[in-house]
Amino acid sequence: MLLRLKYCKTQAGRFLSHLDQVRTLERAFRRAKLPLAFSEGYNPHPKVSYGSALAVGVTSDGEYLDLELREALPLVKIKEQLISSMPPALQLLEIKELHARTVSLSALINLARYRVDTICSVSLTFRQAQEAIDKVLSSTQYLVDRRGKNGLRQVEIRAGIYALHGWLEDSKWILEMDLRTGSTGNVKPEEVVQMLVEINGFGMCEIIRVHRKGLFVLRDKEIKTPLEVE
């Protein structure tokens, strides 16, 4: 039986690394008495595949994983057992049975939506903030430095910014952005903030919170959740 799970990473769980999540979820599945299917070999592990790794410190309302069971169980029962087995850091949101083994989650997901709370060193008017965002959207290219195994390299990110908007709330500038993720490349929310600051000459914007609102599938200009596509 193949399952697709949607779960969130709560405030309590924001410091979990991807590896911590993997371990924590396996234990939750075991506590829920799910008949897990395992890989072969000296160190067998459950057959679980993840959508997109989430950075340490980032919370999320929409993470996904696919899970294989060695026998079928009623969905309602699985959901009920899982909910009570999840730790405070991770909470189950939805569950769906997959009827065919198709594209992997990591190949499917290509868009991540973030909310980023920032505090800018200059105080912005509504108009200035809007113009700054427009300037990002009307540019055609922006290069960021990334440190990889072979040293620094430059990566173009503008093409991976699908949407960007924002508003002012007290002293905070809150940004929402749809960014490219997955096998075709990744744009990090911090890089978008860096771009905003630099091309508008804002000095500095301190990021106080990053939250992933969800992971999506962008196909033919339509945005769907991984639960809506197989």
Added chain:
Amino acid sequence: MESLRQLIEDEILPGVTKPLRYVGNEYNVVKKDWDSVKIRMLFAFPDIYEVGMSHLGMRILYHLVNEQKDALMERVFAPWTDMEQAMREKGVPLFSLETYRPVRDFDCIGFTLQYEMSYTNILNMLDLGKIPLLARERGNEYPLIIAGGPCAYNPEPLADFMDLFVIGEGEEVLPEILQVIAEHRRQRQGKMEKADLLRALARIRGVYAPAFYEPVYCQNAVLQGIRATEPNIAPRIVKRVVKDLEQAYFPLRPIVPYLEIVHDRVMLEVLRGCSRGCRFCQAGMVYRPVRERKEETLKAQAGELLLSTGYNEISLTSLSTSDYTGIEPLVKDLLDQYQRDTIGISLPSLRVDSFSLSLAKQIQRVRKAGLTFAPEAGTQRLRDVINKGVTEENLMEVAETAFRAGWTQMKLYFMIGLPTETREDLDGIADLARKVLDRGMKVLRGRGSFQQPKITVSVSSFVPKPHTPFQWEGQDSLELLREKQQYLKNKIRDKRITFNYHEAALSMLEAVFAKGDRRLGAVLLEAWRRGCKFDSWSECFRYETWLETFQAKGMEPGILAQATGKEEDVLPWDHIDMGVTKDYLWQERTKAYQMATTGDCREHGCQECGICQGLDVQTVLQKKGEEKDALTPQVL
């Protein structure tokens, strides 16, 4: 509390390594209502989260206390240096993991003393908690600071800092202590009158309140005794021991950490104590007698623990698990039952004389863990001196068995600096490692494998410990230990053998604090003031600072570590009665020098160590293959 949590989560944790150490909120965490209980205790582990959370004693006491209606227990660990710095910069006091409450708010803080070189962390934690370090400087408004665990068997180096020590097995004593504190506070509208409270607590068996005892020295500074200063105070403190492990509390819903800890698995305590009688081993003396749990009990506990934690591995823990009477059927049955769920079984501390091929085959059915054995010494002569009853034949058989069963790696533990050691004994370590390697080569080549066997030889330095037959021994000098390490390093030059050794200077300080008396309190305090902490972490160990501190206090650590004792000497821990008699220990020491071994009472009858007679307890073994009533265990 919530505002403190917010500040820490938002402003401190994003900047420190492994923030999960300070977050709490794990699965199975217990958060009780502060105002609905009568007594609030904090369990303090003087090392980082990953080490502390691996400690079985903490798991037991945490849930034991929290299952009592009127009590709560929360946890705190030593913050790593980066976290400490951030906390000090922001003025954040040390806080509990459960509710982010300043540690000062608790009625009682209990430190566990697992090893001597964590003592500076205790002082640092009290200071971070804004609590005066010296017991006599803490007034009624501060929590009672208590300590227990193996190092409490020589409590004197910490006597200046602790209000009381628990001698023996905590699950026996702690509920009584908490009840007395709660009752004391109830009678005084929540207030504490420390001197009165300590007097009441000192009446509990197994409780040592150092304020009521004073060391007496003669003119040349030699200890003459530790005397009770009040008439109603017991002259000797007798350890507390769980008589029937079967009836003892064992937590079935332990906390499951988010980050990987040192022992990240179900810990099933199959037995307590060890009567093998290795003469250097403190645990083997102070945790007597041997008490096994029933096989059915263990199986039931395993089932519940797997379900409540979701772990994929069970560790059968004890001082010597392969000595459990029904070890093979237990391992086999557990694997049979849980193999489908890929639950692995690991056995720490295997003995080469009780490890069999069938056991080897069992434990690698699911996950193949590493194999570690501890011959401890390189020659039969020295193994007889230390009463490690294993032979070279045992080890070679085990090596053969393990390599045949598919292992290619093996770890061997040895000690250098043991009493009577000669070059020949050091050569023996290298020879033994080589022989095991050769056996491995032969077996692997024999089945056509081109894999190289890998042997790890880990060598620690002998530290004389209180309440052992070697408590009168001096340690080798630092220079000699280092020379021996180099000698072995040069002797073992083979790519297939990895040679590890421990920092000898650390072992020297460990000996000083293990054997030390109350005068070491001042050294400890000064070393902490000069910045010593996390001494057992090589990146934090500041040997030069320690040396300067000892000099400033007019002491020489080398002399203290090397000091030998005579039979009639008063030892700083003579007022602590752990059941095995001093006469027996001296007799064992004498036999050591005669290379005479002493049998295990499980097989060779009572050796009259004094534990069963002195403490009215019994060795409890489970008979193979038949149901035994808990009330009529096999008694030796």
